[in-house]
Amino acid sequence: MLHQLSWKVGGQQGEGIESTGEMFSMAMNRLGYFLYGYRHFSSRIKGGHTNNKITVRPTEVRSIADDLDILVAFDQETIDVNYQELTEKGVILADAKFEPVKPEDSKAPLFVVPFTEIAAELGTTLMKNMVAIGATAALLNLDDEVFQNVVNDIFGKKGEEVVQKNMEAIARGREMMSELLGERVGEWALAPADGKRRMFMIGNDAIALGALAAGTRFMAAYPITPASEIMEYLIRKLPKFGGAVIQTEDEIAAATMAIGSNYGGVRAFTASAGPGLSLMMEAIGLSGMTEQPLVVVDTQRGGPSTGLPTKQEQSDLMAMLYGTHGEIPKVVIAPSTLEEAFFDTIQAFNIAEELQLPVILMTDLQLSLGKQTAEPFDYSKIEIRRGKIVTEELAESADKAYFKRYENTADGISPRVLPGTLNGIHHVTGVEHDETGKPSEATGNRQTQMDKRFRKLEALRFDQPVYTNAPHEEADILLVGFNSTRGAIEEVQERLNAQGMKVNHAHIRLIHPFPSAEMAPLVAKAKKVIVVENNYTGQLANIMKMNIGGHDKIKMITKYNGTPFLPGELEIKVKELAH
Amino acid sequence: MATFKDFRNTVKPNWCPGCGDFSVQAAIQRAAANVGIEPNNLAVISGIGCSGRISGYINSYGFHGIHGRALPIAQGLKMANRDLHVIASGGDGDGFAIGMGHTIHAIRRNIDITYVVMDNQIYGLTKGQTSPRSAAGFITKSTPGGAIEPSLKPLEVALTSGATFVAQGFSTDIKELTALIEAGLNHKGFSFINVFSPCVTYNKVNTYDWFKEHLTKLADIEGYDHTDRNLAMQTIMQHDSLVTGIIYQDTATTSYQEKVVGYSELPLMDIDIKMSEQEFTALVDEFM
Secondary structure, three states: OEOOEEEEEEEEOOOOHHHHHHHHHHHHHHOOOEEEEEEEOOOOOOOOEEEEEEEEEOOOOOOOOOOEEEEEEOOHHHHHHHHHHEEEEEEEEEEHHHOOOOOOOOOOOEEEEOHHHHHHHOOOHHHHHHHHHHHHHHHHOOOOHHHHHHHHHHHHHHOHHHHHHHHHHHHHHHHHHHHHHHHHOOOOOEOOOOOOOOEEEEHHHHHHHHHHHOOOOEEEEOOOOOOHHHHHHHHHHHHHHOOEEEEOOOHHHHHHHHHHHHHOOOOEEEEEOHHHHHHHHHHHHHHHHHOOOEEEEEEEOEOOOOOEOOOOOOOOHHHHHHOOOOOOOOEEEOOOOHHHHHHHHHHHHHHHHHHOOEEEEEEEHHHHHOEEEEOOOOHHHOOOOOOOEOOOOOOOOOOOOOOOOOOOOOOOOOOEOOOOOOOOOOEEEOOOEOOOOOEOOOHHHHHHHHHHHHHHHHHOOOOOOEEEEOOOOOEEEEEEEOHHHHHHHHHHHHHHHHOOOOEEEEEEOEEEOOOHHHHHHHHHOEEEEEEEEOOOOOHHHHHHHHHHOOOOOEEEEEOOOOOOOOHHHHHHHHHHHHO | OOOHHHHEOOOOOOOOOOOOHHHHHHHHHHHHHHOOOOHHHEEEEEOOOOHHHHHHOEOOEEEEOOOOOHHHHHHHHHHHOOOOEEEEEEEHHHHHHHOHHHHHHHHHHOOOOEEEEEEOOOEOOOOOEOOOOOOOOOOOOOOOOOOOOOOOOHHHHHHHOOOOEEEEEEOOOHHHHHHHHHHHHHOOOOEEEEEEOOOOOOOOOOOHHHHHHHOEEHHHOOOOOOOOHHHHHHHHHHOOOOEEEEEEEOOOOOOHHHHOOOOOOOOHHHOOOOOOHHHHHHHHHOOO
């Protein structure tokens, strides 16, 4: 009985590799297993190696597995590129069609199954992925019925015959593989799962659902990897809630349209990745200066320029914090789990409206596109707070004086009147302005309005700005990260603590304004602080030093080759730095 | 009912004496009153440049944004509140240089707003550089040897971009201009109105007198039919775009908002945004 299974399917992009992984994952999810799926793909439609690695456990899984138990190959490249990940007990299942060759130094047995041929016999080679799933079922000793309701869901609308054919393909794959395995059938069986129903989704799904639950009714966005799924989800769902999505001509239009809509009183947002974020900078400054709420999602990917558009990186951090010219108050939130992604999206909308400023919700490719299991989100925890929107009738002013939209209040937050309101007329401008919104360059006014805008941050309330698991009063090491590195860090912390080291973990969720009050004590009680991040310059480490000092003990482990941290490699690097 | 005086506020414009923009402002105020808009139901969204200041000089909701981006802000606002009358305005640099991409796409998107461009063929606020509307050979600080690039033809661009309403006015002729803006406000879709609004300080070529000498009123052209797109294109090409009046109007094509599936009849800002538990559970179930 295995307590963790790591399974990977690979082939040429456009060959149905993704759907093979999807089918297998959905079936395992419905059995109650926990999953973490991560796709390797390229910026092209057809061709090029792609693979989908899925880690399955009967207990919570937080990270991509270090190694591999089963490799399903639809081409030779898949074997050549991935066989070294295989464990001692690992196996390769390969399609007979490409006459697979086992690399000389591979210890893993190679099982050649005629995936394509069997599928062709059943009517279409498209079903070769179903045959491969059947072969996997033999290794895991899974009944064909396990796949029945997933096949119904996916092919049901194409008719009973298609469902039957696909089930037959699974059965044929299982039978053929069982013959090849002989007594070894079921040797890779997983310990049973609890059978509980859980969600299985990517981070972008959690964000899109969060936006909908937060009451967004308008989104303006431009397609980009790895953010597009957010827009696509809302294009499907917003019509049911009366809202709309506009695919704009560029990201500048997306951000400014979202500002216009927020000005009109609608929770509107945009989502993009690094290149789009760069184009939005002036608009983000406009939101800050005119105090119009704005939510921007930045799904980080490999930069700079077009960089590594389909690969993991966390290098937009400084751009998000300091990218705009001039100075504005701004909030940057970095969720690290599906649940945080969902609730932080709702928080982002609340904060943007309450404090009337731009909020950037930051993710990275691994969190945005990695597919994980999560308990259903708790409806009762959804809270909508819209801040100081004036809803009562306003008195007419005799001298046509503007409404004081930028009134210098104690907390810096001024009452907000929406266009259309009787007697609420005021002016909004990105030029420095007085309390009524009229342009003003007077020195005293400038100072008052700058102070007022920044004072709003003092009213910021954020639950759990740092996720901490700090069991040690005196720690050898404090591991620090943000976004998707959380799983790998948790895994490493667990392993090192089991080995007798004293390791604490802090994952920063509210990046800006920096949670110094929470981080400083954690840093103080650690001998060494190791910041783990997917970038070259150690952006989070530098932000920590800037805010709370600790230059002598803050070290960093960076990775910028486009792939996520695996627990094994991170464990080795942490140990190296520990001594 | 509001009169044009209700659209006046107490702010004194910082335009040069004699600037064409004064008349454009007056025409907008008159047109808004004439079509029965109340000041609180009008929003003027402007760009950056001398003309961009216009949103602060009209007693209505006003948003003075960033250079070239008046149109996306205005479109976002109209999507949020379909009951609001939205006018976007700015100069030729704003709309045809830095914001040209938005102009073309706003035209083809056809959201029901009115776009008034104050076209003076020069950059005024930055003190006299060439504009995409400057004629070839035009001498400015940035083109001391004369502009090399030909002048951009906004009317032609609008017609080929699928415009449903294109008009051109001259700031001196407030009566005609007011009528054009009224027609634009009444048009169900995106209305694009280019206005020759001379810069008395930096453009010594395209002066009031120059326009008076060169402009032809479409009303004076026998047989002109502004519902005929081919004729519109032919006429503006024949007259080097120096015409005023409604150049083209298509009343058959419905606006973007009428075409969006599921888009609320009620302004989005007025919808109750809290989702029911039943709706939420159904969405969550799709992931299980």
